[in-house]
Amino acid sequence: METVAVHPPMRERLATRIVMLSAVALVLVLTMIGGTLWLSWQLQGAGAAINDAGSLRMRANAVGIALLSAQRDGNAAAADEHIALMNATLDRLRRGDAARPLFLPDDAGIRQQFGSVADAWHKRLEPAARDTANASRYLAGLPSFVAGADTLVKLIEQENARKTAWLRTSQMALAALSCLGTVAIVYLLYLWFVAPVQRLQDGLARIQRREFDVRLPVESHDEFGNLAEGFNQMAAELQALYGDLAGRVEAKTAELAAQNRELTALYEMTAFLNLPNDVPALCDGFIARLTHQFDASGATVRLVSDEDDRLHLVASHGVPPELLDAERCMPVDDCLCGDAATQGAGVIHDAGRMSRRPCQIDASAGVAAFGIVSQGEKLGSFSLHFDTKRPIPASEMKLLETLGKHFGTALKNRRLAALERQFAVSEERNLVAQGLHDSIAQSLNFLKMQVHLLDAAARDARMDEIREIVPLLQGGVAESYDDVRELLNNFRSKLGSGKFRYAVESTMERFRSQAGIAVALEYREAGGPPLAADHQLQIIFILQEALSNVRKHAEASRVHVTIVNDSEFRLLVEDDGQGYDPDDMGFLDERHVGFHIMRERAERLSATLQLTGSPGRGARVELVLPTHARQAV
Template identity: 60%
Template sequence: MSDLLFHAASPATPLRYRLSTRIVTLSGVALALFLSMIVGTLWLSWQLEGAGAAINDAGSLRMRAGNIAIQLGEMRAARPANVALQSAQLDQTLARLDQGDPVRPLFLPETPAIRVQFNVVSATWRDALKPAIAQNGMAPHLYLDRLPAFVMQADALVRLIEQENARKTAWLRRSQLALAALACLGTMAIVYLLYAWFVLPVRRLERGLSRIEQREFTARLQVESRDEFGHLAQGFNRMAAELQSLYQDLALRVTHKTAQLSARNGELLALYEMTAFLHGAHDVEVLCRGFLTRVMRQFHADAGSVRILAPDDDNLHMVVSEGLPERMTDVERCMPASDCVCGAVATSGIAVIRDLRSGRASISAPAVDCGTAGFAAVTAFGIVSKQIALGSFSLHFRHERDMLPSETRLLETLGRHLGTALQNHRLAAAARQLAVAQERHLVAQGLHDSIAQSLNFLKMQLHLLDTAATRDDLNEIREIVPLLRGGLEESYEDVRELLVNFRTKFGAGSLRDAIEETVTRFERQSGTPLHLDYEEASGLPLPSDQQLQVLFILQEALSNVRKHASASNVRVVIRNAEDFHLTVQDDGDGYDPADIASRGEAHVGFHIMRERAARLGAQLGLESQPGGGARVHLLLPASRRQAA
């Protein structure tokens, strides 16, 4: 707006069209008119005042002429001097009336009749009365005879002056009325002109601004003058036109951005739904079918398929398909990766967008049979996980379909998400297989450390029993049979203990109950008293998998005590603080650590405990000496603890 005002006040506006010129001209005309009226009124007032003084002096002529007549009629010695004085004063009065006195003011009205009558009065005095005074001496008879004519002429002069004065008074009144009327008309004219020059343009501008505020950018002001407001209206129209252009452009941009945001929101929603689905627990076929269904719905595809590369023979296997003809799915259920577009995408990872009717494609790829199946366009994108090509998925359209760059990026992203989900599924299956293998390994070690050795002992005793029976050595047979019975009972206990260990499952917070049950079972099986010291300090409960590993280590340690230690007392100390501590100590026979180390894997129980401690990320300490008992200490630091 400041630019528009500056433009309106710029020197480009001709001087005669400027509002300042109009205002100055109007003010000058009004001032000149009012001043002229005021000057005329003052002049009339001044004329009336001078004429009034002239009436007084003209009236005094009669008085002075009468005074002279009275002086002439008195018989005194001082009479000649008084007559002369009165005569001189009358001469002075006539002289003032003739010459006027601007200071007083006093002057005769400048009309021919008054001037002629004044000359008659002056001549009558000068030619008739004044000579009568000098010719008759002191005799008043001649003077008195001529006095009425002088008085009559003086009265006529006074009447003429009064008539002229009345006429000027009337003019003065008319001038005052005209001045009042002119003031009213001038005020109305000034108000109208100011209204036309300022108020109306400002109101038009205000209405224009109000329409602009209401986003009516088609509003224009009519340029009705060439003054500053005319330039302001032109500037307003230019501003409105510029705003209209900008708003239309802005509206197009907003519409475009809204469409982009809507598309982005659709893409984000599709990604969110797809991610939520792919992170669920599904098998490969359900995973691929759900993925394909959602992608086809998102892009309005008529058909589609998901194909996975076989890791061993480089063939492309169709996992799921929708909307494809049966003959096509039968032919392409398993085929070499080099025979179709989907295979080229699966091996190269480069997306293919092909118009089957025009033959246009983003990359060169082998011809496919999609065109004969009634499809007009096909797109294929790779299923990739960390730069590893796992397969491809395709979308088929029965009408021409151009893929936007944003849609291409979304499909490539969805392909990577599916690849990650498939890879995670494979890794989870491999992890489950590894876990099963590890558990089988631990089971095998447990069987080897317990039942296998017992069975080996029983085999040796059976061989001795067979030899004794061949020799009919009853005494040796009686010695071997209790050993066989003891070995069988021990094997039976080992089997029961292994079954209990393998079936142990519990939730978070039930570790103490499981340990107390294990301790009770140990005392029942071995008959050895066991003291349990369980302290729950500031530590949080362990998660289920860590609790299970701790319990297995305790069971293995107590199994070793029962089988090999011949202990009288056993002490188990558990302290769940910031770090988790487990200590199993007995007063049995003990062992030589060097001897155990030299045997390596021979003592499977120690090896199993070390493997379970490694799973926990814990530190396992084994201390013993022959005849001095043994001590097993497990430390699970706070840094390796998991949240329950």
């Protein structure tokens, strides 16, 4: 149920109260602080005035001493200097100095006394002081002037004492006001915040104890009042909903637990199906996990044969032997397993289908069959057997159908891998056959012709021809032997991790020992990534075939092999043999199957192979594996 928030009036909002309370407290505090600052400033200025007023006595005496000195030695400069200082002090007291600060207190008695002191100086003492010849006149009026200055100082000190008392009183009042204000603020905050929050906490605690009949009193129309009303509404709704909450929570918990079990089963089964097992181990592990996960007494896996369109039992677990013997091979339309295989979906056993011999089990038992499917292709079915009839929820049905699809994908992948291996073996056998034809078959054909010639010469007793044919036979046999040994060595080539350069050097060393031709290697690592294992093996075969062609046909004295592993991989085989005419390249391709073998291996790598040469200037075989064709290691 949607609730609409009702805002309290502006004057009743907590924010308004807090702002008003803060403003009042701020005004009071600033007023008290301003008063104390004013008193302090007055006291500081009066203190400076006391100092200057007290200095009047000292300066008046200094003027008298300077007059006596001037009367004795005739020098009136010192007296004039002290007179100027006295006038400056009086003038400063009269005008005040706000910067210091310095000023006389604003009191009529003090102002009157200062006027008397100033008049006594300007009218009586200062004229006498300027008459240096008559110092006695100045000295006669000096005591009354000093007495007046003392009276002025005492009056200022009395005023300062009175203001100091005011300052102490105001500070005590400020302290008292602070205490009272703090108590008042704490009390108001308690009323406005703490008490409502405590009531709300008590209400929440009772809600946690499942006392949904609790209600909070609504004592204000501010935010906490709205909160209390909302709490009461929430408690009422909880009280109404709690009646069926326990059942719903229990059902949701069971649903989540089931989903968790399903996800766990799906994850574990997927992890197992991705292991590199053969088909029998895959089927056995699959049904073993099924029986454990779904508490089944047994399980079977049946696959459809392409040859006879029948279901063949390939794995079983916990199924009676008599049932296995009776249903090891059956038509696809014979029972539940066949229905699941043809439909690709789950089929549950029921008593109404007993006429179709559902796995020849007792009517009290239960069985469920599910299709094994891979991308729409129906590969077979698997069945679960239970001791008693067991209802299978829709979620478990969906999970079992999903497991059947994953299992079908795993089976399909293994079949495709087997076909790929067969195809690779077939291609390699084709290349081997071509190599045998290019080397052994032609040599044997030559030996067969020589044997016929030898037979004819022997019948006619032509010894000269016999002596010519026998060395040819020996040479042909030796060449055939070398070809066979070379082919065997090449076919036995194996590569381990990081052994590509070693395989190249071993191939060149065998070539050097067999052909007796000097061979040099230039191997440059230019920052390219390592070659994949199957790429390494195909490149080694191409290098072997190129060196074999040099041995058989080039009549070379030197061979240079260059390998550059950059972003592109390059293999270059150069010889200084008799070479060939590029115009005869098509004819050479027909004679030498080795060229076809190298080209087929290059096409398998998605690489380019270029054969170049010229008569008498040798030949070049260059293989380039581009960056985009390189496989990740």
